[in-house]
Amino acid sequence: MIFFVSFVLYINVNAQNIYKTPSGERYHLSSCRMVENVSKKLLGNEDISKYRLTPCKICKPPSINNYVSSYNASNKAVGTSSSVRCKGYTQKGTRCKHKTKLANGYCYQHTKQNSSSKRKHSGYSKTTTSTCGARTKSGGYCKRKVKGGGRCYQH
Structure with a gap:
């Protein structure tokens, strides 16, 4: 009996289409109320793992077994971080002197x-x-220095 119920539930879930949100962060079932915000119909498990989508918290679609984890050896940053001088400018217009990694x-x-x-x-x-x-x-x-090509405080 439990096998039959799980089989019917599996067919019901897989019979529904899976959709992706425009932000590209979550996937939904066709019965979800958030589907009106969708931008693209997905083909299946491959697309979910390809785009690294997370399941919707409202319709709670089943998670994919072969979901790609956020950390694996292929997406790890390569190289070492070194301190460089900040490329930003201060309010005075001078270059920032902080070091950043x-x-x-x-x-x-x-x-x-x-x-x-x-x-x-x-x-x-x-x-x-x-x-x-x-x-x-x-x-x-007058030899006073001024900013922006104007006059000094006395002239």
């Missing part, structure tokens, strides 16, 4: 610069200083 080359304070647009990055490095250049009372030119 993170793969993206940025320290923990500047990891947001890695994902930000290059427009912000180039804005830091284009900060220039020049002299004021305004006429003084004596007839000469």
Whole structure:
């Protein structure tokens, strides 16, 4: 009797189609209420292990026996990590002096610069200083340093 019930349950589960969410993290049965968010119908166990999908917590589809674990020898990082100087820029526009072993080359304070647009990055490095250049009372030119090509506080 137990064998018959498990066999019927197995056929019922396998008869349903399996779907993948748009984010690509989970797989669902066709009876799940989250299926309306799906982007792709999967073929079977091969696709689930290929995309490393986890089962939905709502419909609870059966887990796949040949699911690829998150760690195996083929996906291990190769090489050693070495400290490099951070590629980020400070608010003043100078280069960061921290050392990092993170793969993206940025320290923990500047990891947001890695994902930000290059427009912000180039804005830091284009900060220039020049002299004021305004006429003084004596007839000469002001030699105070100013940022951005403007005038000093007295002119």
